[in-house]
Amino acid sequence: MDSPTAIRLRGVSKRFAGSSTEAVTDLSLDLPEGSLTALVGPSGCGKTTTLRMINRLEEPTSGTIELFGQDTRNMPLHELRRGMGYVIQQAGLFPHRTVAANIGTVPKLLGWDKERIGARVHELVDLVGLDPSLLKRYPAALSGGQQQRVGVARALAADPPVLLMDEPYSAVDPIVRLRLQDELIALQRRLRKTIVFVTHDIDEAIKLADRVALLDVGGVLAQFGPPDELLRAPATPFVERFLGNERALRRLALHRVSDVTFGPVSSATTGLPCVNQTAGLREALDALIAHNAPTVIVTDDVGTPIGSLTMSQIAVALHEDRA
């Protein structure tokens, strides 16, 4: 990735007053513009603290943080924060304001006029897939998933280049969480924000992130790289343990069928399972195993066969990627 660096952490450490240990230790990260970086690690490893140092809700004990090349310490606090969307667990919506007013919070702080805020709110409701009839409601009348969507809409309201998200989906039930994750992926494809996403869930990180920064206790960076790289080559035993079992299987989910050099359409396709070329390799493997078939037929979006894929081609693909 050759995008310019949006957020640069240089030797950032944080020790809270009265604590004998560092919450974050000598952390250096370059987060490219338009990328989604997941900060992952066990509970208490300093993920939240790292995120909060970016918008200066916490001040580093040492080290510097730059935003688009500018030291954040030289920026007025409220300006820095209004230029970064902030989404937290439980959404943190204002209970005393309607959904519309919640979404319009930062534009209002920025002094936009009423019509402009109203128009923007409607745009956002559409963007995050909320029913406009919810706009007049108060947050208490929304489901957890709806509240999180409002939280995301609110964070995006003033169209900030940076989005900070702290375990935004950890309080919603698993089915809704998967939906929200898919929505975020779709949103990010359109908006290309620089997103820092804190989660303790490595699967969520692998699914969403362009890059994963895995932190160990004390905020020590254990490994920083694309999800596939962590799964393929864990840098330390800690990383290996944190990633858990079935690393090869989980890598499969990160690759699409279309990324692989598959064979031509075989003559006899009857009885063979099919997968769309946009599907993940994991899905292709699942089809092979489920049908006890030697090959799976690859189709295009309208269902026309365009090739065939075998188990060993899948395995080779994972190994080729190692180069």
Next chain:
Amino acid sequence: MNKDSFIWWDWVGRHTAQIQSATYEHLRLTLIAVAVGFALSLVLAAIALRVRWTFTPIAGFAGLLYTIPSLALFAFLLPITGFNTLTSEIGLVSYTLAIFIRNIVAGVDSVPPDVVNAANGMGYQPIRRFVTVDLPLAAPAIVAALRIATVTTVGLVTVTGLIGQGGYGAFIDSGLSRDFSTEIVVGGGLSVIMAVGLDTLLVGAERLVTPWKPRPGKR
């Protein structure tokens, strides 16, 4: 006509003008005390919230004022400030402080930390956050304090009858000195009615300022 009867309606009929002006006076003394006490408490509570260690001395001082018997306080103030509204109000306001300060601080403390965190993260500056986020969310606790302070003050105003103020208190004092129960009943009864009336208004006001609060039986 029996002077010993509990209430003598004829007297009431002949004194409607006095009753009216006493009602006005009682209301005026109450509202000034509650408003001034509230404004003062808002400032003191804001200080206590911002500089945490000041809470103990501020709340302690207000609590101390609250424990002084009202009669003693008015007697003490009288030689300094004289027979006037100022004397009454100093006493009345000082009783509201403890009620207001503790409730405002408790109310603001009960604002969910997530909400405060989100507000800070979105770039709220302190005073704006206090006024537009913290206070509205503390509204239930603040209205509760307003209700207690108002009802208490309506009762205390009668005591200022002793220093020539007091709205309905003047009837009670006069009734006591003349051993005339009608005046005592009228003064005491109207004072209770005023307290209940203002309290009811405040209950309604709470619904108006907290439309966001989920209420049983209504969505």
